[in-house]
Amino acid sequence: MYRILFSIILFSSILTCTKDKETDGVYTFLAIVSAYDLNCEICVLEFPNDSLIVRKLIGEIPYNNLYNAVNLSMDDFEIGQNIEVTIRKPQGDEFKGCKTLYASYTNQNIFIIKYRLI
Secondary structure, eight states: OHHHHHHHHHHHHHHHHHOOOOOOTEEEEEEEEEEEEEEEEEEEEEEEHHHHHHHHHHOOOOSEEEEEEEEGGGGGGOOOOOEEEEEEEOOOOGGGOSSOOTTOHHHHHHEEEEEOOO
């Protein structure tokens, strides 16, 4: 009897313990709107307090600590504004179309899941 009960509990716990893919690779940081990307009309963010952590999690930037927020319109934010953002790497269908693609485009892209003005 105990074997059957143990097997049922074990089997049900295996079925309910699944990895949550929605929160996989999602992180929250303090960011500053440091510039605008006029080509894509999006905000360029900098992470002053967590730059090494962001670089490790999102990707290494060759020359700077700037990241293009692919879904933050430059019309909604001011340069120098502090925001708390929850970020992840963008997926292939989330990249915004830009006017041109130019050779100096070296910033890593990030996707903002949510933000809060500070």
